[in-house]
Amino acid sequence: MKKHTTCAVAADQQLGSPARRRVFRIAAAGLAAGVGLNGRLAQAGSDGVAGPRVAIGDRLVEEDAEGLTVPLKVSDLTVGRPMLAFPYDAASKYARTDSRLNKVVLLRLPEEELDDDSKALSAGGVLAFSAVCTHQGCDLKTWMKGERVLACFCHSSKFDPLKQGKVVGGPAPRALPVLPLQLDGDEIVVAGEFSAAPGAAHQ
């Protein structure tokens, strides 16, 4: 899965280079009849952002933070109330807001509810997932306290945060990518890459 992500990003970057594009056109002319077209691949990762979505060691900052951006701590999150956030490179003071595909939803749950697998991905009971629904790309920010799922307003896709974002209802075709976290003191820190490429395939 990680390989796939790297590949898609690479294709994007290469498309940006004029020399590369010319080569592709030549290839296209020769292959059009045999290969046919594939819009879905053309879509992969096509948010026009060359930089990484997230880097290990990034902090997280609240999406709507006004004024100073302050890295989030566990105590900034209320149990059962999701928060939208962006990865933040503390050294360069750069919040990765240039693509909404970088957006994550943080959910704090009572630590005793997390099994070992979830604990390994969490920081003080806080779990992080891509906030972009894998169905049609809507923001995911609703915690259904009755069903204990993260739900999407657009088409009611439901994901279980305690099972690594597994789909448990609605039309979403794949799990919500998980972003592993760890603690540095009180601060929430990104501990790994997204488990899969964030976002939906539109075609």
Added chain:
Amino acid sequence: MKCLLKRIVVGVAAALPATAVLAAGEYVPVTDARLANPEPANWLQYRGNYAGWGYSPLAQITDGNVGKLQLAWAFATGQVEGHQSPPIVNNGYMFVTTPGAQVIALEAKTGKELWRYKKQLPGELLQLHPTNRGVALYGDRVYVATVDAFLVALDAKTGKEIWTKQVGDWKALQYITLAPLAAKGKIMVGSSGGETGVRGFVAAFDAASGDELWRTYTTAAPGEPGGDSWPEGAYKNGGGSIWITGSYDPDTNLAYWGTGNPAPWPTEGRKGDNLYTGSTIALDVDSGALKGYFQYNPNDAWDWDEVSAPLLIDTEINGRKVKSAVHAGRNGYLWVLERDGAKLNFVNAYSYVNNNTIESIDPKTGRPTYFEERRPGMNKGDVHFCPALWGGKDWTPEAYNPKTGLFYVPANNNLCAELPEPEPTKYKKGDLYIGYPIEAILTGLRWGKDATDAPKTIGEIQAWDIKTGKQVWAHKFPTFNWGPLLTTAGNLVFAGGTNDRKFRAFDATTGKQLWEAATPSGVTGVPTSFEVDGEQYVAVQSGWGVDAQRMQGGIDLLLGHPTHVPQGGTVMVYKLAN
């Protein structure tokens, strides 16, 4: 190696947006005269004619022989989600659109693909309503408006892109799902976004050059007529979205558009009538000037878009000739208005589904009075109201048959909703702008007032005589109905809309079911009829998704078990067995 192949494919897609073209005979340009008086053999626009009837004068397939209807051909679109566009046909060429902003041109007789256009969509795009409701034909071009808010002109014979114009800002969650309206050298579209704080508009583009000619907003600014129906600034993100094709009267040059709900949903921050949301507006096609209107839902609190355009019908009411504009409202009333020049005068309104929200309708002005305890809001607790958020009828088009004189309505009855108290909300570009907790909306559907058990029937097709205001028949379904209607001179009504994948034909005079066939998915597509080489065909897209799927989710919560309706689009074309 896998990576290399992928790069090459990406390159191919970027360089060649459309496949090579195979000739399929002469393409006959679509003129104003043809749109105003379409030949019976063709289905040239969204509802077949400018008046919005959804009526085919073809009569080879009749109530007597429809039982022999069988599949002529089927075509898999390769797309999932809601396939709602009508198969639009011009002299043997068929054009359908699919979710994901694709246009497919097919040979109408055989289903052979002639070309396919794919708009490349931004990776960051989110799609609240992944669907498209069809093309407009004009001259020798095909026009499609896309979910990332562009208008594209294509060559009808080759699919070659001629021009692309940005209509709205997808990053502000403006998006387009409607089929454009073509008239007098103009291509008219509007934008969706009633839940994302758009300011609704209709915009006209020059069919030849793509230049924007005018843009008329549906929420009135200060100083404009109706500007005082909003508190300061609220009109800017006040909704009134436009997401269904307008009807058009060539005699007066007025286009009639239905407008969506005001935003956000709670009314506390937008006291006043909020003109021109929840209305039909009459726009002069040359200038875009708003010449007349009728508001069905002043200060709406229930998400009742009134987007389906009224059907324009010359009729007789109480011995008087009336140029009517008829609309089955999401608010549960069937509205009969009179087109008096540019004015839209109230004639009558008839409740067509269970309704506990509208107390009365002023017999002179048509203005509704609401039971205020049915208006959700601050300090009200949970408020129950009928009909539900999706209304007595959502966008699915009605139909009018001049032979039977009946007006047909695809309705949902016995469905209600509950909303809790609003939560504070502030407009933010790129975010939802609703004003209620999402969890409450997702779980808000209810059966009829005080009912705990599922009703025996929900979906209906109703037939009304608008001359007398009487319901003539109602065909009822155990499940809900999300089926656009087609009616024909063969005394037939065609519709899908139920979750059992069926597409059906009914006797237009009695409502009796005469034929049905299962399709690959559920049918929420607009059906059409056309003729090639002397044979009549009926066409519809099968492809469940969008709001039908969403409503099913709400009903499943009430039922306590999931209902599975398969997805995947197919163009289904039927004709009589030889």
